Amino acid sequence: MLNISSHSKLNEKVDISQFGAGKKVFHKRHYKQFNRFLAAFSIIVFFILLLPWTQTISGRGYLTTLTPDQRPQTIQSPIPGRIEKWYVREGDYVEKGDTILHISEVKSEYFDPDLVQRTGKQIEAKSMAVTSYKGKVKALDQQIDALTREQGLKLEQAKNKLIQSKLKVQSDSIDLEAAKTNITIAQRQYDRVVQLQEEGLKAVTDVEEKRLKLQETQAKLIGQENKLLASKNEVINAQVEINRVQAEYTDKISKAQSDLYTAQSNQFDSEAQVTKLENEYTNYEIRNSLLYIKAPQSGFINKAIQSGIGETFKEGAQLVGIMPSDYDMAVETYVDPIDLPLVHIGEKVRIQFDGWPAIVFSGWPNVSYGTFGGKIVAIETFISPNGKYRLLLAPDPDDVPWPKDIRVGSGASTLALLEDVPIWFELWRQLNGFPPDYYQPQNTSADATKK
Structure with a gap:
């Protein structure tokens, strides 16, 4: 077994400088060149580190x-519809306002192809109704003016009659006082004649004559009292006539004003309907123009997002992409x-x-x-x-x-x-x-x- 755990070093026991490789490496000349290389490299690195x-x-x-x-954009449809016809291909160049595709309506309330023309006829009919109501309002205004003037004349006539009646009452009152004075005088004359007749100074004929005159004076007094009462009754009738004229013409004027307000209400309602129809007419015209999708600016058609014929889409759906040319x-x-x-x-x-x-x-x-x-x-x-x-x-x-x-x-x-x-x-x-x-x-x- 190898003793690899010992602390003995191989280079201390074996002299490697005796081998060929050792002779080529271990000599002082290579140490000097390497030191020069390190010094030059250090100087170069130092100057490089100082560079900006x-x-x-x-x-x-x-x-x-x-x-x-100027960025790529997609063209949307503000209304729902169905694709009917394409006028461009992908990659085509289009000018601003060129038609890209044609769509048709999918909502039943817009199916009528003559919707705009018929709405225009409705506007004309309602406009004529407005004109008629304006004429009626004008006629009622004139009628109210005529009734007001007639009321003034009738009241003036009734007031004059009232004044005449009051003056007649005053005249009859004066005549009544005169009749009272006459009957007093006639009574005195009769009493004096009776006394003289009793004294034998006057004949019976004179007494009868004075009695007849007294009776005539009494009859005149009673007739004058009746006449005064009739004059007072005429005053009351004149006052009643004034109230009747006021009530009659107030009723007529009120009825005419009611008809006037009704005509004005119908006129305003017709004008509102005309305005609403005009709004619908404009909306229908604009909606018809939206059936043709046009290029918002000049550019190139990138991609048809909705494709085919007869394909339906909702409002706001992206139809085609376009890249501006400028x-x-x-x-x-x-x-x-x-x-x-x-x-x-x-x-x-x-x-x-x-x-x-x-x-x-x-x-x-x-x-x-x-x-x-x-x-x-x-x-x-x-x-x-x-x-x-x-x-x-x-x-x-x-x-x-x-x-x-x-x-x-x-x-x-x-x-x-x-x-x-x-x-x-x-x-x-x-x-x-x-x-x-x-x-x-x-x-x-x-x-x-x-x-």
Whole structure:
């Protein structure tokens, strides 16, 4: 058995320098060259550690468009329907307003092909009803005015008759007083004649004459009293006539006003129905125009989401996808929350597009090959579902133009350029897991002062 647990060393018992391999390795000349190599390598590494290194924030994103209206979109139908005819194919170019497909109604209340025309006829009929009610309202207004004027004249006539009756009462009262005075005089004359006849100074004929005159005067007094009572009755009748005229014409005017209000109510109801029908007419016209799905902007048909003929769909269903033909390219990239305070709007970013050969030196962007310049134009203020913050990059006008053959949706890698630090500092930072140095752009303080 081998004694491998002993502390004896093999190189102390066997001289390996006697062998050929040992003679080629163990001599002083190789030690000197290796020491020189180590010294030169140490000096080179020392100078390399002093070289500048640009701190970067890497991100991964994809190509998009600069404004929302230039991005790929789907065309929806605001109404439910059934596909009747396609006018385009996938990949076709369409101008804004071109018809993409034709659909038909699936709701029974819109099946009538002459629905718009018949609604228009209903509007005309209701409009004529409104005109008729307006004429009736005008006629009733005139009738009320005529009744009001007639009431005024009748009341004036009755009031005049009342005044006449009161004046007649006054006249009859005066006549009654005169009759009373006459009967008093006649009574005195009769009494005096009787006395003189008894004394033999007057004849019986005179007495009878005075008696007859007294009786006539009494009859006149009674007739005058009857006449006064008749005059007072005429006053009462005149007052009753005034009340009757007021009640009669109040009833007539009230009835005419009731008819007027009824006509106005019917007029307003007809106007409301006309407005409702006009609203329905406009809705039907717009709905008919929605039966033809048109391109909202110029672009290329990407994909028919709903296909076939006779296929039905609900309102808001996606029918076809379209990519605008005119757009400004941009890159949408994402950075970690810890790096968000280090990026600012207007800063430079290097971009590597998928499919384009590139040699990237993270700390030396000037010697990188195949990358393109970008500039931050928007920074999202709320975190995305992937746990990072979104940045929107536009082409840098001071750099090489982006390739014309890149397409929206392809991938891109980004490097946001930060401060320049020595390589040794960057190695030390990476080994300790520290974030890049926090800094603010030089023009931030100046902008704040201006504000």
